[in-house]
Amino acid sequence: MPRKGRRAAAGDDEAVAPKQRKTDSNGVPSPFCFDTPDTVFQSLISPVGQEEFFTDYWEKKPLHLQRSDPALASYYQSLFQLSDLKGLCSQGLTYARDLNVCRCVQGNKTVLNKEGRVNYSQLRKDFNQKKATIQFHQPQRFKDELWRIQEKLECFFGALVGSNVYITPQESQGLPPHYDDVEVFILQLEGEKHWRLYSPTVPLAREYCVELEERIGSPTHDIILKAGDLLYFPRGTIHQADTPVGVDHSTHLTLSTYQNTSWGDYLANVFPNFLYDSLKTSDITRRVGMPRRILMGANAPPDTSRQLASLLRSVADQMERGEHQLRAGDMKRDFALHRLPPYTPEQDDISSPAGKMPALEDTVCLRFKDHILVSLETCQSPSDGSVSLVVDVMHSLRNRREKHMMGQSGDDDDDDDDSGEEEEEEEDAPSETPGMTFPFEDLPAIRQLQAGQPIPVVQLKRGLDNDKVQMALVLWSEGLLEVC
Numbered sequence: 001m002p003r004k005g006r007r008a009a010a011g012d013d014e015a016v017a018p019k020q021r022k023t024d025s026n027g028v029p030s031p032f033c034f035d036t037p038d039t040v041f042q043s044l045i046s047p048v049g050q051e052e053f054f055t056d057y058w059e060k061k062p063l064h065l066q067r068s069d070p071a072l073a074s075y076y077q078s079l080f081q082l083s084d085l086k087g088l089c090s091q092g093l094t095y096a097r098d099l100n101v102c103r104c105v106q107g108n109k110t111v112l113n114k115e116g117r118v119n120y121s122q123l124r125k126d127f128n129q130k131k132a133t134i135q136f137h138q139p140q141r142f143k144d145e146l147w148r149i150q151e152k153l154e155c156f157f158g159a160l161v162g163s164n165v166y167i168t169p170q171e172s173q174g175l176p177p178h179y180d181d182v183e184v185f186i187l188q189l190e191g192e193k194h195w196r197l198y199s200p201t202v203p204l205a206r207e208y209c210v211e212l213e214e215r216i217g218s219p220t221h222d223i224i225l226k227a228g229d230l231l232y233f234p235r236g237t238i239h240q241a242d243t244p245v246g247v248d249h250s251t252h253l254t255l256s257t258y259q260n261t262s263w264g265d266y267l268a269n270v271f272p273n274f275l276y277d278s279l280k281t282s283d284i285t286r287r288v289g290m291p292r293r294i295l296m297g298a299n300a301p302p303d304t305s306r307q308l309a310s311l312l313r314s315v316a317d318q319m320e321r322g323e324h325q326l327r328a329g330d331m332k333r334d335f336a337l338h339r340l341p342p343y344t345p346e347q348d349d350i351s352s353p354a355g356k357m358p359a360l361e362d363t364v365c366l367r368f369k370d371h372i373l374v375s376l377e378t379c380q381s382p383s384d385g386s387v388s389l390v391v392d393v394m395h396s397l398r399n400r401r402e403k404h405m406m407g408q409s410g411d412d413d414d415d416d417d418d419s420g421e422e423e424e425e426e427e428d429a430p431s432e433t434p435g436m437t438f439p440f441e442d443l444p445a446i447r448q449l450q451a452g453q454p455i456p457v458v459q460l461k462r463g464l465d466n467d468k469v470q471m472a473l474v475l476w477s478e479g480l481l482e483v484c
Contacts, residue, residue, distance in 0.1 A: 028078040029071060032149065037156035037370065040149060044185065045230070059183070059204060062197055062233040064223050073228035076189045079146055080139050080165045082251055088142060089120040097406070100135040101126050104173040104240075107213055127167070133174025136165040139253070141402045144345055146253075150404075151340040153257065155370035160339055161257045162405040166241075168193070168250045173242035178210045179235070182256035186231040190251035191243065195231060197221040198238035204262070205236035225252065235259075266328060271315075273327040276378070278318055286311055329375040329392065336394040337433045340404050342368045351397040351434070351479040358457055358472040360465055362483045365454045371396045372480060374446055379437070391443050394435035397479050436478060438471070445471060454484040 031046070033039040038050070045053050048065065057063045067073070093099060095113040101123065102111045112132050114122065126132045140146040140163055153161045162182075168174050179200060186195075196219040201211065216238050224244065225231055233239065235258065243250040279286055291301055318324065344350055350368070358364050366372060372395050379390040438446065444461040445468070460468040475481035 028075045030145075031069075031072050031075055034148065034152060037152045040152035041156045044149075044153075045232075057232060059234045062221055062231065062237060064221070064225075065230040066226070067228040067230070068226075069228050073226075076187055076228055076253075077251075079187070079189055079253060080136070080143060080251065081190055082167050082249060085123065085134070085136075085167075086120050088136075089118050089123065091142070093118040098137055100137075101132045102135060102174050103130065103132045104176045107176050109174075109176050109210075127169055131169050131172035133169075133172065134165075134167040135174065136167070138405045139163055139165050140340065141404060141406075144343075147340060147401055148343045148345075150255070151343045153255070154339050157257050158335070159257050159261045160259070160335065160405065161255060163256070164254045165189075166250075166252050166254065168241075168243045170243050170247055170249065171245055173240065175240065176210050177213060177216055177238055177240040178208065179205050179238045180208050180256070181206050181235050181259055183235055183258045184231075184233050184237075185255040186225065187253040187255070188225040188227050188229045188231075188250070189253055190227060191247045191249050192227075193225045193241050193250040193252055194244045195221070195223040195225060195239060195241045197223070197233055200234075200236035200238060203236050204234065206260070206262075211238050266331065269328045269331045270326050273329070273378075274319060274324055275315060277324040277327075278315055281323075283314075285314065325376050325389075327376050329377050332373045332375045333394060333433045336373050336396050336435070337399070338405070339371075339396045339399060341396050341399040341401060342371055353476050353479060354482045356483050358469070358476050358481065358483050360457050360469050362472075363454045363456045364449075364472055364476075364481050365484050366449050366452070366475075367480055367482050368395070368397060369450070369452055372450070374443075374450060376440070376443075377437075389440040391438040391440060391446060392435055393438065393446065393475075393480070394433045395478070395480060396434070398434045434478075436474060442471060449475070449481070 032043040042050055045063075045065070048057075048063065053063070094117050095101070095115065099118060100111060101113055102109055104110075112126055112130060123134065127134060140150045146163060150161045150163060166174060177196075177198070179202065186193075198211075198216040198218075199220055201215065202209070223231065241252075275286075291304065294300055294304075319326075342350055354367060356362075372393060375392045375394065376389050377392050378387050380387050442462065448455055448459075448461060457468050457472050458465065460471060462468045462471060472481060
């Protein structure tokens with residue numbers, strides 16, 4: 001079992017001061033410091049520091065934190081508990097979309113879902129009599145405190161953060177041994193859960209997969225999670241969990257992130273754009289025609305692979321020299337389109353203009369800076385067909401919390417059980433990322449605002465004063481900028 005991490009030093013920027021703790025909507029003192037995304041993540045992994053976590057554990061090995069803190073256990077329980085299901089069922093939950101009912105018997109998973117809407121009495125009957133696990137999908141859609149936590153964690157990771165709640169009765173197991181394609185943080189909310197972790201057969205896996213008992217060997221970790229404890233393990237870690245004898249039930253929350261967020265994914269997005277830009281340079285090597293009839297299945301010349309390898313090396317050299325922008329527009333758009341909107345418990349329309357209209361003499365700053373993504377894109381002129389670079393400013397202010405991660409395969413465990421629901425949910429999802437497009441010449445001014453410091457409108461790096469005011473007005477009207 002991994003040793004406990006060091007307690008954050010008093011002088012660490014990451015340390016969470018007790019005076020910063022607040023009370024959540026249930027009246028339970030919160031151990032989370034919501035000042036910044038960094039402080040929220042530090043609160044999650046405390047007492048381990050961020051430097052130690054990312055050096056020793058992230059993508060490397062599991063971490064088990066035994067908190068033994070009644071206040072933390074009480075707060076974790078307030079995030080979600082078995083008794084919450086009755087009220088949630090009255091909101092029109094449906095099987096498969098909102099929850100699964102399942103049980104693992106002799107290494108096989110059996111899904112016990114009914115058709116249509118979830119009836120609470122039937123759900124409790126399956127839970128009590130059939131010893132079935134209730135897997136509740138994306139509880140942040142209903143729980144404000146989880147929305148608050150996950151929104152900040154998405155800002156911290158720069159990636160989607162999904163969640164599932166698992167409620168398992170005594171002497172029962174919901175899922176067979178398997179591994180996931182996400183980084184997993186387990187928060188034990190109620191009762192106790194017995195976890196067994198095994199060495200990966202596919203380190204840092206890119207897909208969900210059930211593993212046979214005879215393949216996985218002996219556990220590397222055999223853990224009892226108690227209320228208030230945290231367990232982290234990297235994607236690809238094989239795991240299974242059951243509720244021990246003598247424990248009425250277990251409730252745990254799985255936070256999952258970093259699906260399809262590897263260097264390979266980034267390169268697959270960046271490389272085509274970089275190669276396209278490099279074709280327009282004075283070096284004509286990559287514009288020379290490829291061998292005739294190569295697309296028709298004819299045998300390629302013997303030196304084709306060598307030529308391609310040489311071309312790739314020259315592109316890599318250009319990339320290292322920083323000769324062109326790294327443009328990961330598709331990944332940015334996907335993140336902006338599907339992430340949580342900023343936490344607003346009053347449910348205000350945050351995409352509306354805030355405060356007074358900016359003027360040349362005003363000092364301005366971005367609102368919700370961590371929810372704004374800037375991407376360079378190519379744009380073809382409808383008049384003459386010429387292609388130029390433009391600046392896309394995307395944001396998540398109009399995203400709908402109730403649609404977060406619904407229809408997205410990024411949740412822990414059985415993503416395959418959500419088949420059939422994705423198409424339905426995607427119909428309700430926005431098809432275009434909210435935002436606006438600026439000329440490439442506006443990039444320096446946008447970068448000034450992105451830096452996060454208040455800046456007078458007159459100091460924006462734009463040509464005429466009227467242009468500076470116009471940019472400020474466009475961003476203000478979109479709800480992205482305010483007068484400080």
